[in-house]
Amino acid sequence: MIDNYNALLKPGEEELNERLEAAHSKIFAQQMQMKEKGLPVIVLFEGWGAAGKGSALGRVIRTLDPRFFTAVSMHDPSEDEKRKPFLCRYFTQIPEAGRFLFMDSGWMTEVTHDVLMDRIDRKVYRERVSSVRRFERGLTDNGYLVLKFFLQISRKEQKKRLDALLDSKDTAWQVGECDLWENKHYDKCEEVFDMFLEDTSTSTSPWYIVDAKSKKWAELQILETMTAGIDMALKNQTLTVPLIQNTFPLIPMPKLKDVPLDVTIDIDDYHKELKELQERLHELHNQAYRRRIPIIIAYEGWDAAGKGGNIKRLTAALDPRGYEVIPIASPKPHEKSRHFLWRFWTRLPKTGHFAIFDRTWYGRVMVERLEGFCTENEWQRAYNEINEFEKELYDWGAVIVKFWVHIDSDTQLARFTDRQNTPEKQWKITDEDWRNREKWDLYEGAVNEMLAKTSTTYAPWHILQSNDKHYARVQALRIVTEALEKALEK
Amino acid sequence: MIDNYNALLKPGEEELNERLEAAHSKIFAQQMQMKEKGLPVIVLFEGWGAAGKGSALGRVIRTLDPRFFTAVSMHDPSEDEKRKPFLCRYFTQIPEAGRFLFMDSGWMTEVTHDVLMDRIDRKVYRERVSSVRRFERGLTDNGYLVLKFFLQISRKEQKKRLDALLDSKDTAWQVGECDLWENKHYDKCEEVFDMFLEDTSTSTSPWYIVDAKSKKWAELQILETMTAGIDMALKNQTLTVPLIQNTFPLIPMPKLKDVPLDVTIDIDDYHKELKELQERLHELHNQAYRRRIPIIIAYEGWDAAGKGGNIKRLTAALDPRGYEVIPIASPKPHEKSRHFLWRFWTRLPKTGHFAIFDRTWYGRVMVERLEGFCTENEWQRAYNEINEFEKELYDWGAVIVKFWVHIDSDTQLARFTDRQNTPEKQWKITDEDWRNREKWDLYEGAVNEMLAKTSTTYAPWHILQSNDKHYARVQALRIVTEALEKALEK
Numbered sequence: 002m003i004d005n006y007n008a009l010l011k012p013g014e015e016e017l018n019e020r021l022e023a024a025h026s027k028i029f030a031q032q033m034q035m036k037e038k039g040l041p042v043i044v045l046f047e048g049w050g051a052a053g054k055g056s057a058l059g060r061v062i063r064t065l066d067p068r069f070f071t072a073v074s075m076h077d078p079s080e081d082e083k084r085k086p087f088l089c090r091y092f093t094q095i096p097e098a099g100r101f102l103f104m105d106s107g108w109m110t111e112v113t114h115d116v117l118m119d120r121i122d123r124k125v126y127r128e129r130v131s132s133v134r135r136f137e138r139g140l141t142d143n144g145y146l147v148l149k150f151f152l153q154i155s156r157k158e159q160k161k162r163l164d165a166l167l168d169s170k171d172t173a174w175q176v177g178e179c180d181l182w183e184n185k186h187y188d189k190c191e192e193v194f195d196m197f198l199e200d201t202s203t204s205t206s207p208w209y210i211v212d213a214k215s216k217k218w219a220e221l222q223i224l225e226t227m228t229a230g231i232d233m234a235l236k237n238q239t240l241t242v243p244l245i246q247n248t249f250p251l252i253p254m255p256k257l258k259d260v261p262l263d264v265t266i267d268i269d270d271y272h273k274e275l276k277e278l279q280e281r282l283h284e285l286h287n288q289a290y291r292r293r294i295p296i297i298i299a300y301e302g303w304d305a306a307g308k309g310g311n312i313k314r315l316t317a318a319l320d321p322r323g324y325e326v327i328p329i330a331s332p333k334p335h336e337k338s339r340h341f342l343w344r345f346w347t348r349l350p351k352t353g354h355f356a357i358f359d360r361t362w363y364g365r366v367m368v369e370r371l372e373g374f375c376t377e378n379e380w381q382r383a384y385n386e387i388n389e390f391e392k393e394l395y396d397w398g399a400v401i402v403k404f405w406v407h408i409d410s411d412t413q414l415a416r417f418t419d420r421q422n423t424p425e426k427q428w429k430i431t432d433e434d435w436r437n438r439e440k441w442d443l444y445e446g447a448v449n450e451m452l453a454k455t456s457t458t459y460a461p462w463h464i465l466q467s468n469d470k471h472y473a474r475v476q477a478l479r480i481v482t483e484a485l486e487k488a489l490e491k
Numbered sequence: 492m493i494d495n496y497n498a499l500l501k502p503g504e505e506e507l508n509e510r511l512e513a514a515h516s517k518i519f520a521q522q523m524q525m526k527e528k529g530l531p532v533i534v535l536f537e538g539w540g541a542a543g544k545g546s547a548l549g550r551v552i553r554t555l556d557p558r559f560f561t562a563v564s565m566h567d568p569s570e571d572e573k574r575k576p577f578l579c580r581y582f583t584q585i586p587e588a589g590r591f592l593f594m595d596s597g598w599m600t601e602v603t604h605d606v607l608m609d610r611i612d613r614k615v616y617r618e619r620v621s622s623v624r625r626f627e628r629g630l631t632d633n634g635y636l637v638l639k640f641f642l643q644i645s646r647k648e649q650k651k652r653l654d655a656l657l658d659s660k661d662t663a664w665q666v667g668e669c670d671l672w673e674n675k676h677y678d679k680c681e682e683v684f685d686m687f688l689e690d691t692s693t694s695t696s697p698w699y700i701v702d703a704k705s706k707k708w709a710e711l712q713i714l715e716t717m718t719a720g721i722d723m724a725l726k727n728q729t730l731t732v733p734l735i736q737n738t739f740p741l742i743p744m745p746k747l748k749d750v751p752l753d754v755t756i757d758i759d760d761y762h763k764e765l766k767e768l769q770e771r772l773h774e775l776h777n778q779a780y781r782r783r784i785p786i787i788i789a790y791e792g793w794d795a796a797g798k799g800g801n802i803k804r805l806t807a808a809l810d811p812r813g814y815e816v817i818p819i820a821s822p823k824p825h826e827k828s829r830h831f832l833w834r835f836w837t838r839l840p841k842t843g844h845f846a847i848f849d850r851t852w853y854g855r856v857m858v859e860r861l862e863g864f865c866t867e868n869e870w871q872r873a874y875n876e877i878n879e880f881e882k883e884l885y886d887w888g889a890v891i892v893k894f895w896v897h898i899d900s901d902t903q904l905a906r907f908t909d910r911q912n913t914p915e916k917q918w919k920i921t922d923e924d925w926r927n928r929e930k931w932d933l934y935e936g937a938v939n940e941m942l943a944k945t946s947t948t949y950a951p952w953h954i955l956q957s958n959d960k961h962y963a964r965v966q967a968l969r970i971v972t973e974a975l976e977k978a979l980e981k
Contacts (some may be wrong), residue, residue: 241726
């Protein structure tokens with residue numbers, strides 16, 4: 002039962018004003034500490050229509066420095082947003098370290114309205130709740146403070162406010178169909194809101210029910226909860242997060258050393274098969290486009306394994322308006338100061354499109370792990386975070402194919418030497434490549450662990466045997482084609 | 492779906508042995524660090540019958556120093572345990588800081604068997620799950636590491652093991668009715684186990700599903716999860732825990748200063764009413780005893796407010812075999828090194844009995860708060876922890892009455908002075924009383940906050956107006972009598 006837990010604690014006017022002033026001074030000071038310590042804070046305002054979400058937001062931010070926060074108002078998803086995974090429009094908004102993001106309505110409104118309007122059934126609702134819990138845990142595990150407020154008013158109070166707004170031409174526009182519907186079906190709404198609040202209140206991102214009858218008192222409850230939360234988050238910044246056991250179905254993967262690399266293809270067969278597969282893929286992409294199935298191809302592999310050439314043979318089959326190749330380099334400062342998956346969430350394809358990632362989010366468990374760009378706890382956690390990320394993409398309907406383009410060490414040496422000695426290929430080889438080569442064994446260990454822990458049934462890894470590049474290209478095209486065929490059969 | 496998530500990761504024999512040795516060395520070193528840093532660790536083994544819980548426990552502890560751990564095997568609750576709240580027999584076992592507690596079966600077995608045997612319905616199941624989640628969070632919030640293992644074997648493997656055990660007279664006794672039933676109804680059991688695992692897996696105390704087909708491999712999974720968990724917990728010891736908003740129904744309480752203290756009772760009326768109320772209470776206690784209703788009376792109040800005399804008038808009405816007065820002083824070392832509620836869990840009455848606490852668990856938010864015996868985060872958290880504790884008692888069926896025995900500062904001074912000047916009363920007054928008196932205003936603030944935040948509908952506070960001790964005694968008896976009458980009406 003949603004209840005005004007805080008209604009009883011409301012202080013007298015004098016104390017209220019004193020505490021408000023104190024809370025505003027406190028939060029003003031805290032924003033500087035947040036900046037200094039790089040703490041990102043997400044504040045979500047949810048609640049009944051006319052409960053005063055917008056006004057509460059306005060009151061809370063009035064002491065803050067506008068350089069340190071962004072406030073967004075989330076409405077029903079746009080047509081473009083509907084062509085992305087459910088959580089995408091929230092994930093892409095997350096703030097940089099040291100900044101506030103305020104959200105007027107968010108994932109709660111979206112999910113509960115979908116339930117109330119019968120747009121999703123029980124099963125999808127449960128999936129959404131799982132997604133939300135993972136989303137929030139992914140944020141808090143990675144150092145975000147997530148504060149969630151539900152502004153509570155009674156049916157009577159809501160009615161009174163809506164009537165008052167409707168009474169004047171200047172304010173009547175603020176009342177939506179949805180607000181009136183809510184008031185009319187208050188009990189039903191309360192039941193759904195309650196269920197969602199209970200299902201998504203966790204110890205790391207609990208809900209706060211705000212008694213929103215008085216604006217000032219609501220403001221105080223929010224500010225005091227925020228300042229207490231920020232204090233705590235500032236203290237807990239060195240937190241090591243418990244690792245969660247994988248619960249996604251995995252496919253057994255061979256160790257790299259056990260993958261035979263002496264497979265080859267006859268050059269005539271290559272040209273023939275390549276042509277056939279490309280034509281088939283072209284046709285399948287058209288069908289996928291019409292069916293609005295998004296396709297995500299992830300390429301990882303040894304330096305000089307032939308990723309570039311492999312990708313080229315794939316894109317050659319595709320309509321240029323329907324795909325994008327996304328090269329991933331080391332993160333830019335504005336990317337580094339966010340959740341490590343942010344730069345991938347912002348680069349997802351629209352439904353019906355191909356996104357081909359040339360290097361991927363797996364950098365976390367390879368280069369970032371081995372070069373010490375993230376903590377041990379961070380890369381250990383990443384296997385599960387990545388499986389969860391790909392699960393979101395799968396639930397959205399995406400076909401996900403992941404390639405490890407594999408060669409042996411001798412082949413790499415031969416190709417490096419060839420690049421070094423061939424003027425027009427020299428740009429392809431850098432000192433860093435040679436340095437990475439020295440760590441071959443460490444990388445091999447990390448790759449084996451990655452393949453074992455992230456090859457899920459819904460986003461499997463495929464090892465491309467690329468000592469013979471031609472063989473690997475045909476192999477890649479065949480795997481993508483088959484994955485698409487399977488998806489289109491459904 | 493319970494799955495052998497770890498089955499795929501099983502290493503070869505050589506690696507297995509190496510890692511086992513490393514893990515044993517590691518945990519041996521960690522027990523010293525645990526001791527030093529005062530980290531308590533609870534390890535719960537659950538799983539299928541014949542999955543090897545006992546043997547896994549034996550293997551895991553073989554490197555540990557026996558002074559640093561306790562291992563208990565939990566069976567079905569005894570008759571005595573059934574007269575305590577569901578969680579009591581688990582809570583009372585929690586280890587001291589720096590020690591391990593290993594449990595062979597526990598709250599999961601109890602709850603899931605109750606479901607499978609149709610001993611509890613859906614509603615009670617949900618209550619149990621809430622209790623378990625609160626119990627575990629209460630432990631982890633207070634610095635306990637809680638590691639939960641579910642040992643998974645397939646139906647076929649279980650059958651094979653049970654048959655092998657039954658084959659020999661020496662081992663047949665190890666197979667219980669329950670194991671055979673489980674194997675016969677494997678699917679149904681799996682469904683219930685799955686539900687419980689999902690319902691109680693949280694980010695602070697997640698479940699680990701152990702592939703228990705091979706004993707050595709099971710041992711390694713458990714040891715490596717334990718060592719990783721202990722490492723993390725040792726790092727996180729300075730953790731500040733997020734405060735959870737109260738969600739229990741509260742009763743509005745007046746501020747102490749607004750409670751009139753000039754109420755009195757005529758001495759003849761006093762004797763008459765006292766006698767009537769005591770007779771009535773005696774009769775009600777008999778009924779409560781027969782109905783097995785436990786009664787918990789908590790006394791807090793100002794020094795010299797008259798707690799002792801008040802309690803005496805209450806106990807005078809009771810059969811001495813059916814009540815206990817429990818005086819609470821500052822915690823002993825073995826109490827201090829456990830969860831602050833442990834010493835109250837261990838002192839709960841049996842059903843049908845009265846437990847009268849002379850000072851209580853509310854010390855946390857009064858003396859411990861004001862004297863700095865606990866951190867700010869700890870006492871702030873305690874309001875909710877206490878509400879949760881009392882909710883467990885209430886769900887168990889207890890009648891809970893809490894008294895704040897109230898006097899004003901002048902009356903206290905008069906009584907202190909009287910005690911000081913009367914030889915036979917001098918033992919009742921100490922320097923500490925005078926020191927506490929100086930902090931009257933601080934205490935008053937803390938008491939007001941306590942009354943506002945912990946007077947729940949199921950465990951309400953009553954302010955006894957005790958400037959006139961006689962008045963307060965009759966008041967107390969009346970309140971207890973009415974509470975019992977209400978409970979007996981149900």
